[in-house]
Amino acid sequence: MPRKAGRSGRPVSRAGGSGPPRPRDVEVLHAAAEIFYVNGYANSTVQDIADAVGMLKGSLYYYIDGKEDLLYRLVNEIHDGVEQALTAAFEAQGVSALERLELYVRQQVTYNAHNLKKVSVYYHDIDQLSGKRRRDIEARRRTHDNRVVDLIRDTQAEGQTRADLDARLLANYIFGTIIWTYRWYRPEAVPAAELANGISRFVRYGLTGTEPLRHP
């Protein structure tokens, strides 16, 4: 099977592209996620990852451009998952904008709950990406964020949520609630479905809420 030539001229596997990666790639990426999660990206070496998958470091370079390449692929994999959640929400038929937003929140929380280690590496180490890789990821994040802001504005335009709240600020509050799960959520204590349902309700109420009764 022909392989694409990477920037360095070495044969590399696709990073964040289309089509399924080769199983050996998946294994390498999984091992990298584990090692970055445990040691942090800054303290991890390509040698650690080679040891984990039982390869010589030189052989590992057949699959990767270097340590940053692995981080970049991990981060793109997270974006692929996150975009699936958003696309499913946008494509839902016959439902209100608020229901689409709730669907997005539930799917996003569920994805994160099932990928806690990778999501943790994403948020802990994304700033370690440099140059074009960093710009590419920042562009993907902006696109994602803007689509969620649009979805919130749709709920406001449909009159289902409070129109007196800033949609971009609301998006960040929602992201905080969803993303922070990687710091505290333990699947053995709370099923992912309960978490997804709880956060989607909290968000829905947060956008539609009424003033509470004041203390007498």
Add this chain to the structure above:
Amino acid sequence: MPRKAGRSGRPVSRAGGSGPPRPRDVEVLHAAAEIFYVNGYANSTVQDIADAVGMLKGSLYYYIDGKEDLLYRLVNEIHDGVEQALTAAFEAQGVSALERLELYVRQQVTYNAHNLKKVSVYYHDIDQLSGKRRRDIEARRRTHDNRVVDLIRDTQAEGQTRADLDARLLANYIFGTIIWTYRWYRPEAVPAAELANGISRFVRYGLTGTEPLRHP
């Protein structure tokens, strides 16, 4: 002025204790926060901090036990600030539990908005603390978290918020919204008071919300 002897027998300043620290201590801690924020704790050295405050490394050890000591002090400083916010909320007179909770959220957001770099170091590098320091901080966090959970339960007991939501999960959703600000909030774009007001409303609605109108 007599100084306390540290674990190592060297004279050290107080870490996270009571009373105002000496100005030189404040300067050292401020420089450490800047350097940890820019380079990350793992990539920072005591030499970097000595250079930043214009001291010899040997002289800096007059003030600190080592790099981890600086991180520990920073983390305790954040906890001091956070506990002030919580204590102010608990001590507010003649207001409902929900108003106390809102006050806590506003004060906490405001504190974070004014201490973005230190809060960022806290959440990025707290796992680098080891041994007794780590256990001390984990105990402070548990105490804080439990007090917020109690406050939420008080709002439920007073009938002001939905009692069908789990108070501990709600506390984590709220923490996410508050804490995540360190990743996206820019004071030049949104005044801290607007952020604090926006998040406290989002949280209040999130706890008191009613089911929205369904799509026709």
